[in-house]
Amino acid sequence: MPKKKILVVGGGISGITTAIEVAEVGYEVVLIEKLPYLGGRVVKMNQYFPKLCPPYCGLEINFRRIKQNPGITIFTSTIIENISGSKGNFTVTLKTKPAFVKNNCTVCGECEKVCPVERTNEFNYEMNKTKAIYLPHEMAFPWKYTIDENVCLKNNCKKCVEVCKYNAIDLEATSKQLQLNVSSIVFATGWYPYDATKLDNMNFGVFPNVITNVMMERLSAPNGPTLGKILRPSDNKEPKTIAFVQCAGSRDENHLPYCSGVCCTASLKHALYIREQLPEAKVKIFYIDLRVYGRNEDFLNKVESDKNIELIKGKVGLIDENPDTKGLIIKAEDTMTGIRKKEEVDMVVLATGIVPNKIDIEKINYDNNGFIIPGLLEDGIFAASCTKRPLDVSASLKDATGMALKAIQETK
């Protein structure tokens, strides 16, 4: 009898972890990811708190573990369409987008030079553009180019096909369907940042210098749209004053009623990025509660001891723009003193929360906030990490490792 396989849905850090941990016990695992590369949200981060170390470092080890383990099969650009059967014997239907760029791409980059079409770059949260054929990011795994089929001119252009010396581009490629028999399924489909345009008074998307925390992460990253320089979007100048609005849409019945647990520490980290890069800059953080958990407390101490960073317990009510300076006028109440403040800063960062990704599969039940309710999952199907509740990277990895155990129990 062939060995039972385990399916992991989602190739972010949690899914990667579940898949590798399962495979290193000795089981076969299939890991699918809807994007053309693995790494999910963390690969877009500049540094992790509290060590301020690059996520690539741990990812590199994980990718090496994947490369050397024949028990792991990866399908990128792939989603799950259907699940039938029951625990120990599920049949899943997977759908893979057309592989316009084949595995023999050598990342020589000639295609990109001749491609006439541009697309907004979701990797950098739309802050810059790439060509229609592009390398998702420099350390992308798998390391190969990909084509955005929504904008590619295909056979009306074919410039990339002509220039590719390695015959690695096939514009005729079609999507593929695959059926697999698996014994258990782990959903590690992760999260997306809350849509800040829904926060009326914050005027994100209206005033260019109002950005979100995930954008701040890209602005600070050496491989980001500004090559790691923290510049305000309206004029590409270094901001002198930056305000952070905590719980932007979080702990709020009209938006996300829950606390995402990571945004406070993330903003503290951003404040440290700013202080490191712009020693004169002043940072103001408006918060409800500073939720910096466990051993990260000394990270908070570090920020508190910085005289250029001001922590204000207070709620920001409105962000307006000074049309002359493009600076932002913040109206906020200091909860401790009751004093209403109105001040101008060069840039505002909205600390938006974690929203779980939903998968359109009948067998999964979600709560009103979109989180999977583990108790209602069918036997043999498991949910990892941020699909159940908002978690930071470390806690996600704990849970993802635990779900690896749940998954192998079903193969017995």
Place this chain on the structure above:
Amino acid sequence: MNKKTGVYICSGCEIGKCIDIDALANIAKNEYNTECCINHSFLCNDEGIGIIKKDIAEKKLDAVVIAACSSRVNTSEFSFENNVIIERVNLREQVVWCHPPNDEDTQMLAEDTLRMGIAKTMSILNPEPFIGENLSSDILVIGGGITGITSAIEAAKAGYKIYLVEKSDKLGGWANNLYKQLPQKYPYQQLENPIISDKISEIEKFNNIDIFTSSEIKEISGQPGMFEILISQNGKDKNFRAGSIVMATGWKPYDATKLTEFGYGRFKNIITNVEMEHLAKENNIIKPSDGKPVNSVLFIQCAGSRDNKHLPYCSNFCCGTSLKQAKYIRDFNAESSVFIIYKDIRTPGHYENFYKEIQNDEQIFLTKGDVVDISEENEELIVTVDNTLFDEQIQIKVDLIVLATGMTPANSEELNLNYRLGKGLPLLKYNFPDSHFICFPYETRRTGIYAAGALREPMDITSSIEDAAGATLKAIQCIEATKRGESVHPRSGDKSYPDLYLERCTDCKRCTEECPFGAYDETEKGTPLPNPNRCRRCGICLGACPERIINFSDFSINSISSMIKAVNIPDEFEEKPRVLVFVCENDAYPAFDMAGFKRLQYSAYVRIIPVRCIGSVNNVWISDALSQGFDGILQIGCKPGENYQCHFINGSELTEKRGENISETLEKMMLEPERIKTEFLEINEYHRIPEIINDYIEIIEDIGPNPFKEI
């Protein structure tokens, strides 16, 4: 044995355009007399791979050298039958992409890089795994609280046998004392009955779990797959063998007697959150002083937490616990009022829903504030709170004060390891066991022993249950990897292990002291006793050994020395200095690849050798390089210090420490100390590489050629 080696040089991806491939082929044939040497314009396509496969089969090759792209790419394409040694010579990322094309120095670099690759291939063997005898697949779980019970149940469900050892006379730990627990079910607003009794009934159903209550660990010796466990149950010794260990000995409440500033011990009606839970469980929330009913309670959050005089960290559970206790106090007595004085209310995730529920109760009054004074008058406690949300000092009179105290980890020395490096787990800050707590949270420094639950970091029941499952998976994985003779994380799957030529050992103890994972025990005399299943294959012992007697079959003193010796050193009149660069293969090596991809240009005078960890660099390689005529040596490792990034914990620190000894050696050789330099580089700091290399070359050019060149 001379290996039958095939060399395959790819000219694709600009390689053929930038360097003279025929000259490289001649080196393989003439200098190394390889079995064959093939050039191909697209080696990683089916045709190229086909040629290699055919040669392996027909020419019965022992080794293939693939001079093409980095070993980090096309890994599956360039993998062949297990017994063939595969060496990747990085001509693309680290030669042609970062040095000028058709340049004499680029060509020399390409040729030396190939020479090093072939020389290495000639001097290594494919590892034969160490597989111990009578390997056990059983798991020892220490601690019978919620974490230990969960671990045992989950491992049993996966088909493993478990020994569960608990100090006290019954299972359950702290969770036994709970009256209620925080909501775990949507919509997360109602308190729930503690889960622990269900768990205890569940564990009793498994016949593959042996439970030892009233038991302590007397000694643990051995290694993964072969741990010899000696326990004492009610004074009677018992022993068994286990494959791996989950350490779930939990936590202790912070000692409230130290909290004199909050009046604990001074006033009878000041209790801790743990004591509150006891009262509730007994259905008896009364004033300890006189047994009268309690009508008002004030909670002091962070009592001894987030406080450098006591516990500098946040224990994560105390806010939720106080909200829970406030709720049930109100449920017990509808007339009661509750005050909660906090620094910040920390209720992550779904607990926020419960917090909202509490805020709807007008009899529960919450404010940020600092308690500045507590006194007693007419059987009432008077609490003075400053810095409140009312911008003024307030006084609150209550019947009872509850101090929300935090968690401290249990002492991991309860493990009683009979190890050279101590009885317990090495500790990180605040006495929690060391781990790569972001990326690889379960990696303690004692292989096969996995800390879980509140021992590892402060956590509540839900987190502990999750944590138990994760640690148990790692324990199972360790058992299975050990059976295959493979290393566990981070060099998972590595079958090599250190081989010691003990006849030449001088008992200097450096290997036993420096191994970050405590893999070595020691005889009384100080001779190392290796435990291969504890080894994580970092090679730090290899780097430490002054007698050069520690080797891995595919990574040895000889393999690196032969690479060093393979480099052609121009004489001093050519004015072409040579700098040997040892790079950590986990972080610095990928950074060099990225520098290439970004076409960053740096001096072609460097010769790069990747090593398992920068701490695995042996001083003999440095003296080999100097006597060979290298003008300088650069060692590039990961960031050391408190926020270390070294995957083997202290490789970089050891390099710095050993550097001091090397300077003395240099002085004796009448060489300038600048000839050896250590740098720390993060994986995404590839932009720093040109500066690091070129600055160092400049220094070397300033001090002039190595005088040993001519000898």
